[in-house]
Amino acid sequence: MARTDVRFRRAYNRLIELCGALAPGGSLPSENALAAEFGVSRTVVRAGLKRLVKVGILSWDGREKTVLRCPEERDRLALDGAASGDDMEELEARFLDWVLRFDVPAGTPLNVAQLSRDFGVAPHRLQEFLSSFTPFGLVERRPHGGWTLLGFTRDFAVELSEFRSVLELNAVRHVVNAPVDHSIWRQLGQIRGEHLALKEQIDAKFHDFSKLDERFHTALNSVVRNRFVAEFQKVISLIFHYHYMWDKTDERRRNAAAIEEHLALIDALEKRDAAAAEEAARGHLRTSMTTLLSSLRDHQLG
Amino acid sequence: MARTDVRFRRAYNRLIELCGALAPGGSLPSENALAAEFGVSRTVVRAGLKRLVKVGILSWDGREKTVLRCPEERDRLALDGAASGDDMEELEARFLDWVLRFDVPAGTPLNVAQLSRDFGVAPHRLQEFLSSFTPFGLVERRPHGGWTLLGFTRDFAVELSEFRSVLELNAVRHVVNAPVDHSIWRQLGQIRGEHLALKEQIDAKFHDFSKLDERFHTALNSVVRNRFVAEFQKVISLIFHYHYMWDKTDERRRNAAAIEEHLALIDALEKRDAAAAEEAARGHLRTSMTTLLSSLRDHQLG
DNA sequence: AAACGGAACTTTATGATTAAAAACAATTTG
DNA sequence: CAAATTGTTTTTAATCATAAAGTTCCGTTT
Secondary structure, eight states, X not given: OOOOOHHHHHHHHHHHHHHHHXXXXXXXXOHHHXXXXXXXXXXXXXXXXXXXXXXXXXXXXXXXXXXXXXXXXGGSOOOOSOOOSOHHHHHHHHHHHHHHHTTOOTTEEEOHHHHHHHHTSOHHHHHHHHHHHGGGTSEEEOTTXXXXXXXXXXXXXXXXXXXXXXXXHHHHHHHHTSOTTOHHHHHHHHHHHHHHHHHHTHHHHGGGHHHHHHHHHHHHHHTSOOHHHHHHHHHHHHHHHHHHHHOOTTHHHHHHHHHHHHHHHHHHHHTTOHHHHHHHHHHHHHHHHHHHHHHHHHHHHO | OOOOOHHHHHHHHHHHHHHHHSXXXXXXXXXXXHHHHHTXXXXXXXXXXXXXXXXXXXXXXXXXXXXXXXXXXXXXXXXXXXXXXXXXXXXXXXXXXXXXXXXXXXXXXEOHHHHHHHHTSOHHHHHHHHHHHGGGTSEEEOTTSSEEEOOSOXXXXXXXXXXXXXXHHHHHHHHHTSOTTOHHHHHHHHHHHHHHHHXXXXXXXXXXXXXXXXXXXXXXXXTSOOHHHHHHHHHHHHHHHHHHHHOOTXXXXXXXXXHHHHHHHHHHHHTTOHHHHHHHHHXXXXXXXXXXXXXXXXXXXX
């Protein structure tokens, strides 16, 4: 009924390592120095030191911290569970995975307790997670408590695609006007090369397109230095990415076509032809939306 | 240490009203009917009925629910505290108010415990609230717990304005292509009238412009039926609204100029002149951003 | 001046408790 | 006897309290 002490355990293990590196008789640096090195507060360091004293590895008096004996492997504290890194992103991935894989219908009430058990996270963590999704219209808080999954309805897909188009056409206009020495031109050159390479081996490697696609769109949007655009771009690519992952129908042909569209857009951009670039972008966004919609339909029928 | 019983209290008071409407001797509908009408579960209804029996207003045996006496005002249960409606929106308003009124500098660490005391809400409520603001880049979670207010920096204002421009120019393009019988034309006609009326009395009523401005922009954006646009529009108008509220310098002149810009845009739209409309919109958005930026500067110098 | 010792305070995770909802079974009524 | 209503039980979820971990700030020591 309190917060976990992974923080302490990690720090303690690093202390152990430090003592191991020093010969018995050596001295540890100051509490502040240790805290700074481990990226924790002094309190944690001191708790660790206290424990080292207790198990007889260290003698500690004021600022004298002398290693008494070499720590052994069994002195380390066990870090049970993954608990590493940023849980939020993994949770996001798992949640979207769940929603799409099991084809949860729109309007399903979400049971926070149940989900938190399934996903192995604390209920309030899930709560926070869900509320972070609210602005994107994926879930909704019900008036009398609880949550509803609004889900990937047709309307959602259409509106998402439209919004994406608005942002992306804006990005294209920015790129056309980008100075010659902007890094985007180098990036586009490289991406064009990768497209051509993939085109050669499309039958064998058409699966690799998804990643290339994401890189291409991310590069375009990165020209617009805007935190709101970037934020939405993240969500958009997440959702498109997940949908493509589950929609395997006709993938080779789709990807081959998309490669051509990308190449046409890159050509127009490099010629600084605003009209042609916009036209190419519109065309590509249109097919993209069509694909998303048909994948939705297939998914619902299947 | 348990959930509140506002739900029960509200339902009970509605039962009281119902009993009052019926003459003594009248019968109440079924539990299910009552539950459906009040929008609560049968459990709550039954608890209410039980209580009515206890205070002698009702005789209840099986499906016989007979009113014994007329309930009085003091029979009602007190609903202490605001607790009504959606707290979240009020909290939002108070939070933004606090941020702007006290000119909290960017990068300030937010103390959840402190704020939750100040605002009189439970810490976890505030936590959830803050996390709902994260996608908009207003606050940020610090790696070792706690929150940082990223605040209304210059960059934030610029990027917000840019994003607004992208959305609004898109809206303008939609309006130009809207069919003749679209409700926007009626709305624009009315809004134009109000602009002209306000222009006549600009010296006396220039304060009224803020609301008119919001209505104008909301009307434009409503033509783009898109949940993402709508969501962002909400945030944008919130922030612009709050800033204008505190920046009173030169307000009369500013508003008079904005009225002219609005009128020019409405004219261009009604003529279906896409180029002129875009030009007018760009001009207006530019001055809007300039105003926001200068208000920021004044605010920081003051 | 830098490092330490300690206390006060925050954040965070979990229990306890109760309200409310939902599920289920039994009963009545038309 | 089918549908509706009621009685009962089980789950779910909102709230607060609590306790541990962690941070920060203070004065003190070296």
